Amino acid sequence: MRPAEKWKKAGSLRRAILLILIALPTIAAAWITHSLLPAQGVTWLNAVMTALFAILFGWISVGFWSSLAGAYALARGGDVFAVLKGIPTTADLPDDFKTAILFPVYNEDPQMVFSGVKTVRDSLDRSGAARHFDVFVLSDSTDPDVWVAEEEAFTRTKLADPQGSGLYYRHRQMNLKRKSGNIADFCRRWGADYRYMIIFDADSLMSADSLIRLVKVMEARPDIGVVQSPPKAIFSQTLLAKTQQFAGHLYGPVFAAGLHFWQLGEAQYWGHNAIIRLDPFINHCQLPRIPGRSPLSGDILSHDFVESALMRRAGYGVWLAYDLEGSFEQSPPTLVDELIRDRRWCQGNLQHSRLVFARGFFPTHRALFINGIMSYGSALLWFFFLLASSAEALSSILATPIYFPEGPSLFPDWPRYFPAWALTLLSSTALLLFFPKFLAGLIVTVKGQAKAFGGLGRLVLSIFLEVMVSTFLAPVRMLFHSLFVVTTFLGFKVTWSPQNRDSQGGLTWWAATKFHWFGSLLGIVWGLSMYVVSPGFFLWLSPVALGLALSIPLSVLTSRVSLGTLAAKLGLLRTPAETQTPLEVKELEERLNAPLPASLLPISFAKGFTRAVVLPATLELHLAISGRKRKLGVKKEWLERLTAKALAKGPDSLSPKEKKALLNHGPELVALHWAVWRLAGAKARRWGLYE
Amino acid sequence: MTSTNDQSPINGHAVSRRVLLYLAVRGFSPTASLSLAQLVLDQNPKDLAEAVTLMRDLLPPTADPNWPLSFPPLNRRSMITDKLANGDFFNDLEL
Numbered sequence: 001m002r003p004a005e006k007w008k009k010a011g012s013l014r015r016a017i018l019l020i021l022i023a024l025p026t027i028a029a030a031w032i033t034h035s036l037l038p039a040q041g042v043t044w045l046n047a048v049m050t051a052l053f054a055i056l057f058g059w060i061s062v063g064f065w066s067s068l069a070g071a072y073a074l075a076r077g078g079d080v081f082a083v084l085k086g087i088p089t090t091a092d093l094p095d096d097f098k099t100a101i102l103f104p105v106y107n108e109d110p111q112m113v114f115s116g117v118k119t120v121r122d123s124l125d126r127s128g129a130a131r132h133f134d135v136f137v138l139s140d141s142t143d144p145d146v147w148v149a150e151e152e153a154f155t156r157t158k159l160a161d162p163q164g165s166g167l168y169y170r171h172r173q174m175n176l177k178r179k180s181g182n183i184a185d186f187c188r189r190w191g192a193d194y195r196y197m198i199i200f201d202a203d204s205l206m207s208a209d210s211l212i213r214l215v216k217v218m219e220a221r222p223d224i225g226v227v228q229s230p231p232k233a234i235f236s237q238t239l240l241a242k243t244q245q246f247a248g249h250l251y252g253p254v255f256a257a258g259l260h261f262w263q264l265g266e267a268q269y270w271g272h273n274a275i276i277r278l279d280p281f282i283n284h285c286q287l288p289r290i291p292g293r294s295p296l297s298g299d300i301l302s303h304d305f306v307e308s309a310l311m312r313r314a315g316y317g318v319w320l321a322y323d324l325e326g327s328f329e330q331s332p333p334t335l336v337d338e339l340i341r342d343r344r345w346c347q348g349n350l351q352h353s354r355l356v357f358a359r360g361f362f363p364t365h366r367a368l369f370i371n372g373i374m375s376y377g378s379a380l381l382w383f384f385f386l387l388a389s390s391a392e393a394l395s396s397i398l399a400t401p402i403y404f405p406e407g408p409s410l411f412p413d414w415p416r417y418f419p420a421w422a423l424t425l426l427s428s429t430a431l432l433l434f435f436p437k438f439l440a441g442l443i444v445t446v447k448g449q450a451k452a453f454g455g456l457g458r459l460v461l462s463i464f465l466e467v468m469v470s471t472f473l474a475p476v477r478m479l480f481h482s483l484f485v486v487t488t489f490l491g492f493k494v495t496w497s498p499q500n501r502d503s504q505g506g507l508t509w510w511a512a513t514k515f516h517w518f519g520s521l522l523g524i525v526w527g528l529s530m531y532v533v534s535p536g537f538f539l540w541l542s543p544v545a546l547g548l549a550l551s552i553p554l555s556v557l558t559s560r561v562s563l564g565t566l567a568a569k570l571g572l573l574r575t576p577a578e579t580q581t582p583l584e585v586k587e588l589e590e591r592l593n594a595p596l597p598a599s600l601l602p603i604s605f606a607k608g609f610t611r612a613v614v615l616p617a618t619l620e621l622h623l624a625i626s627g628r629k630r631k632l633g634v635k636k637e638w639l640e641r642l643t644a645k646a647l648a649k650g651p652d653s654l655s656p657k658e659k660k661a662l663l664n665h666g667p668e669l670v671a672l673h674w675a676v677w678r679l680a681g682a683k684a685r686r687w688g689l690y691e
Numbered sequence: 692m693t694s695t696n697d698q699s700p701i702n703g704h705a706v707s708r709r710v711l712l713y714l715a716v717r718g719f720s721p722t723a724s725l726s727l728a729q730l731v732l733d734q735n736p737k738d739l740a741e742a743v744t745l746m747r748d749l750l751p752p753t754a755d756p757n758w759p760l761s762f763p764p765l766n767r768r769s770m771i772t773d774k775l776a777n778g779d780f781f782n783d784l785e786l
Contacts, residue, residue: 600716616717674747677713678740680705689709 007081007317011264014069015364018262021065022058025428030054032425045392052385059378060432062371063255067436070258070322071443079257081264083227083319087216093132097195099215099275104138104182106175107146108202110153111605113137115591116205118157121167123584127208130166132215134194138182139171144659147171148608151625152618156597171626173664179271180287180303187282194278201272204231207326207584214275217321225281225316226308228267228274229327230256234577234585235592237565238506240338240558241331242573243469246462248331249575250453251440256322265317266364271304273327277316281307284314290354295347295491302348305372306355309365328577328585334507334559335473336515339480346376346484379481386544390530393537437463454574462572472554475547479519507559509552516551523548603688609659610651612669614687619673623666634661639668647675650686706742707732713746 034050073079101120105113117135124130137154141147154169161167172185183199191197196218198211210229217227230252233245259267269276285307287300300306308318332338349372355361356369441463444450453459527545531538538545547554557563567573577585596605603610611618642658651659662669676687684690710731714724730749736742 600712616713674743677709678743680739689712 007264010081011262011266011364014262014264018062018065018069022061025061026054026058029057029425029428036425045388045395049385049388049392052381052388056378056381056385057429057432059374060429064432064436066258066262067251067254067439068258069261070254070256071439073257073261074254074443078323079260082260082321082323083217083221083224084213084321084323087213087220090212093129093212093215094219095132098193099133099196099198099211100186100190100194100278101133101135101198101200101211102138102183102186103136103200103202103204104140104179105150105202106140106179107143108141110146110149111596112592113150113202114153114157115588116200116203117167118160118591119205119584119588120200120208120211121161122587123208124211127212129208129212133211134166134168136186136190137167137169138186139169140175140178140182141171142175142656142660144656144663145606145608145610147660147663148612148618148622149605150608151621152605152608152611154625155621169625177287177299178301180300180307184286187278187286191278191282196275197278197281198275199272201329203330204272205234205328205584205588206273207582210324210326213324214321217319218275218277221317223315223317224265224319225277225311225314226267226269226274226318228269228318228320229324230320230322231273231327231329232575232577233331234328235589236331236333237561238333238559239563239567240335240469240473241333242564242567243466243558244331245575245577246453246573247437247466247470249577250444250459250463251437253322254436254440254443256320260320260322263320263364263368265319266312266362267308267318267320268365268368269304269308269311269318271302273329276311280311280314280316285310290351295488296351296354300348301351302345302372305349305352305365305368309355309361309369312362312365313360326582326584335476335555336507336511336559339477342376342477342481343484346481347488349373349376350485350488376481376485379478380485382478383482386541389537390526390541393530393534397534434467437467449576452574452576452579454571454579458571458574462574465567465572469558471543472547472550473558475523475544476516476519476551476554478544479522479548506561507556509556512552512555512559516555519548519551523551601688602690607651607688609654609663610687612663613646613651613673613676614689616673619669622663623669626663634665639665643668643672643675646672647679647683650683652686706736706739709739710742710746713743717750 030050030053033053034046078085103113103117114137117137121130121135124133137150139147139150141150150169150171154167158167170186170189172182175181177184183197186197196215198206198214200206206229214227214229218224232252233241233248236242236245287303287306287310289299290297312318332341352369352372356366441459444453444459445456450456450459453462523545527538527541527549530541530545564573568578599615601614603614605611612622613619639661642654642662645658646654646662654662662672676684677689679687679689707728710728711724714727715721719727727746727749731742731746734745736745
């Protein structure tokens with residue numbers, strides 16, 4: 001049997017086993033739940049609760065069985081179908097093709113982006129493989145200050161590179177189809193020049209070893225379209241980010257091995273830190289618009305899941321290289337940042353409901369679409385379950401039991417309670433949720449890697465700390481994810497203004513209150529009313545009510561760098577990236593903390609537009625990179641009015657759109673440059689020209 | 692304009708400073724900046740604006756406008772040309 005057929009057969013068998021492992025306990029749990037409910041006979045409320053519990057139980061058991069499968073694969077020394085088996089790390093790549101490394105960026109910090117670019121290029125230089133890779137920074141930045149800052153950062157990076165070639169910057173004028181359109185633009189213009197592309201995020205980092213191994217896998221396996229690496233978080237400073245970084249480093253390998261076990265060549269691409277074969281991607285993976293005018297129509301937002309389904313539909317495998325080291329990313333620092341990101345992801349995942357029944361997709365990818373929908377939909381189902389449980393608790397207190405229902409009966413029908421079964425159900429749910437975490441800790445300990453996590457004692461304490469933080473934050477996430485699902489379906493857009501930060505970048509109490517007041521109020525009212533009406537049920541509800549009620553302090557405290565630093569001082573939440581720091585991570589950290597070059601004029605790099613107008617070198621750079629004669633059909637009279645306004649009132653009087661218009665018109669920009677240098681007094685000082 | 696006879700509210704020091712500042716920011720050495728600034732002042736600009744205009748006209752041409760090279764030339768076999776010819780640029784998912 002050919003290798004491709006072998007893994008397909010194995011994958012089908014493994015997934016069939018997974019379905020049985022999920023279905024049987026779920027049916028048992030549903031039956032127990034139904035039996036536990038105190039109502040006599042079947043009520044609609046009982047039926048709803050049983051159905052919701054069954055769905056949620058089945059959902060969380062996917063993670064449980066994935067962890068067990070991952071542990072099994074790791075215990076056996078790796079999966080027999082692992083794509084990295086037998087792939088060396090030597091840099092002897094063929095010279096007849098190149099791989100493009102893409103950094104699509106959108107209003108990110110240019111120093112962060114280009115520090116990552118330089119670190120990757122230096123790593124490739126050391127490995128001797130630099131000539132096989134070209135790096136493209138593909139900017140969709142709409143903020144004119146960031147646009148110019150990117151150009152300056154690009155030039156500094158290029159000048160600092162002894163090679164000087166193989167690094168390119170492109171700024172796109174129209175943000176058509178967002179990130180997927182950005183990549184598609186690269187494919188149209190330069191895709192034919194490369195065999196593969198490796199997509200990064202603005203905060204991604206990959207070592208040369210990992211990049212070379214990915215290329216070698218693609219060369220060895222022409223049946224593969226995408227190989228996804230499992231990125232691990234680095235540079236986390238706040239308590240929340242450190243908790244998630246710890247979870248990713250400890251649980252991630254087991255969970256990734258488990259995902260690989262079930263998915264094999266029908267895995268998912270996560271949008272970054274992955275290599276893609278360009279030819280089939282261009283031929284088969286360009287995304288259409290979803291027809292209609294509903295909130296789930298239009299451009300496909302979460303493009304990565306759809307692209308992997310399209311790649312598989314075209315006959316190419318999509319694999320997860322679960323055991324690839326040297327792939328990194330950064331975590332959101334605060335709960336609010338995480339939830340703002342989740343809002344976008346939620347809409348993208350829900351949109352996939354329009355694709356579940358699209359023609360040609362493999363069943364695994366249809367299941368993965370449903371999995372993505374449930375990542376957020378399960379929160380709403382959990383919320384409904386809690387509401388239904390509260391209603392059931394209320395009705396059992398307030399409603400009069402009917403001891404003699406209709407029909408002849410010699411004996412009364414007493415309400416039945418099964419505390420032992422309740423305990424069994426609770427224990428099973430807790431097992432599904434928490435056992436994988438301790439299993440991962442056990443595997444790390446058995447492999448002798450506990451020292452990398454701070455030693456066995458600190459590892460155990462760290463796991464408890466992570467469980468505490470995630471347990472208390474779970475109800476907050478549940479509430480917001482439920483809100484996101486509902487508002488997405490109703491077509492409402494929830495936006496948040498930039499968050500107020502304290503001096504260390506943490507969330508202020510006022511900002512947290514504005515964000516979480518509703519959840520806090522709900523938790524207090526819900527908890528108190530259940531405590532008064534049904535103290536027994538209140539005990540079950542208390543973790544949820546407490547988490548919601550405390551959401552403001554939880555959000556503030558987990559955003560604190562000081563608490564993250566305290567945890568680090570106590571040796572908690574340590575990860576191998578901190579105890580055995582890879583060279584690339586060290587270099588990137590140094591670059592991120594390095595001061596920016598000094599300037600004769602007090603105009604910060606954050607004020608890119610002002611720098612482009614005032615500084616001759618920045619002006620020339622901008623005109624060289626972005627073109628001197630760009631015409632966008634803008635009226636000359638309008639540009640003249642903008643120029644007059646800028647001279648009279650300074651750069652801060654212009655809106656981003658007005659600044660972009662001037663940046664796009666070379667002759668007007670040059671004229672403004674000289675006019676600014678002719679200014680005197682207060683008008684000159686607004687541009688940073690002090691006499 | 693000479694500083695000893697100047698009655699204008701725009702004094703020679705401000706003009707000199709502005710010209711020297713521009714030249715320094717532009718990357719000229721101190722010696723070259725002083726020479727160029729002197730050339731400007733020798734033409735007796737009546738105010739700051741005129742001094743800057745004179746300086747602009749005296750400056751040598753700027754560097755190669757194509758530096759630094761931002762991106763490689765477009766491959767004329769770009770996919771949009773190929774795919775539009777084939778008429779199947781976008782997938783039809785048949786939703």
